[in-house]
Amino acid sequence: MSLIHKCRAQLIDIGRETAYTSWELIKITVPVIIFTKILAELGFIVVVSKVMEPLMGLVGLPGELGFVWATGMLTTLYGAIAAFAALAPALELSGAQVTILGAMLLIAHSLPVELIITKKAGAGLVPMAAIRLGGALVYGMLLYHLAELLQVWQEPAVIFFQAGDGGQGLAQWIEAQIINIGIIVVVIFCILVIMRLLRGLGVLALLEKLLSPVLPFFGMSHRAAPITVVGMIMGLAYGGALIIRETTTGVMEKREIFNSLALMSLCHGLVEDTLLMMAIGSKLAGILWGRLLFSLLLLYIIVRVSDYMRARTSPN
Structure with missing residues (x-):
């Protein structure tokens, strides 16, 4: 098969995937x-x-923006984007503010679905909810104060999703929403293309290799580390499913299951979800590298505190 035919086949496949994904998200x-x-x-x-x-x-x-965050927590990131597009035109937001919102959404979104996944995989609802909500707020505060201290991202945010003037008629409002949905479809297509390219170039595999040796320092064995990395890159649903499968074999301890799910909960969808938040104007350093570093640091603290409490309560 020639290169042209291969590219054409890939584009057709991506087009089908875009149509399916877009329909699910439009619903x-x-x-x-x-x-x-x-x-x-x-x-x-x-x-x-x-x-x-x-x-x-x-x-x-x-x-x-509290309404936007609440919408994202109860529905999905796309639900949050829909609310953001409707409210953003009336707000004068800076790049820092959109980055903070994006980071908080990435840590705490789709909670009804994702908390059930982590519960089935072996972690309690309350601890995971506390980690995600608390983590989102703490990281949001850190980003806010760092951006203020360093005076970065203070310029007006570049927002690609717009809903038009608040005083518009119903017909104009509907037209604006159709345009926004069209933008979402284009964003999905671009994300799928980028994901294919990253996978083809071996970037995703490289991320797995870079993260896998690090995770044993955070309360995970060499069995759990690769699964955790896959979940961090591909998404919590996929990683949670792998954890559920592993728990049936009994080779993973409860402690490392919890640590793995905690890290995946704080930091998953590293590529796709990050690109999605960049589409609304979030800065890469805040929603990817900063979030990854914060998630590892928070997990380290959780592991150390857990070890300390276990040592105090265990019989001598």
Whole structure:
């Protein structure tokens, strides 16, 4: 088969995958868009913003973005993007603020689904929820204060998703949402192309090789480390499924199962989800490298505290 035919076959395959993925995500985003519009018209967004304002103020974000974060936690990242696109035009956001929001969404999103996955894999709902919610807030605060201290990302955010003027008519609003959905489809296509290229160039395999030797220092054996890396790159659902399969064999201890799931919960979808947040204007350093470093540091603290508590409670 010639190179042209191979490229054509790959593009057709990516096109099919884009259509399928887009349809699945449109089924989520369209209801969120409509729901957000109804809440905005009823003045409910203002109420939510006031309630969330003290919490979001800790990370330097306006209260309106609390609704975006809550939407992402209850639905998906695409649901959060839909809410963000509807609310962002009325807000004057900096690059730092969009990066903070993106980082918090990456750590804590799709909680109803993903917490069930980690529970089935062997971790408790409450500890995992606390790690993700607490981790998102702590990392958000760290990013906020670092950005203020170093005066980085203070320029106006470059936001690709727009919803138009708040005073527009219904027809114009619908047109703006159709454009936003079109942008989402284009973003999905680009992400799938990039993922294929990274896989073909061996970048994903290189990431696995770089991370695997490090993870045993964070309470994981050489059995758990490769599975954890796969989950961090491919996503929590995939990594959780591998953990569930391994637990049936009994070769992984409960402690390393918890540590593995904690790290995957804090830091998964390293490529695809990161690219998605970059599409709304988040900075790579904050949502990838900083998040990875923070996740490893937090897990290290969790492991050390757990070891200390175990040593104190164990009989001499």
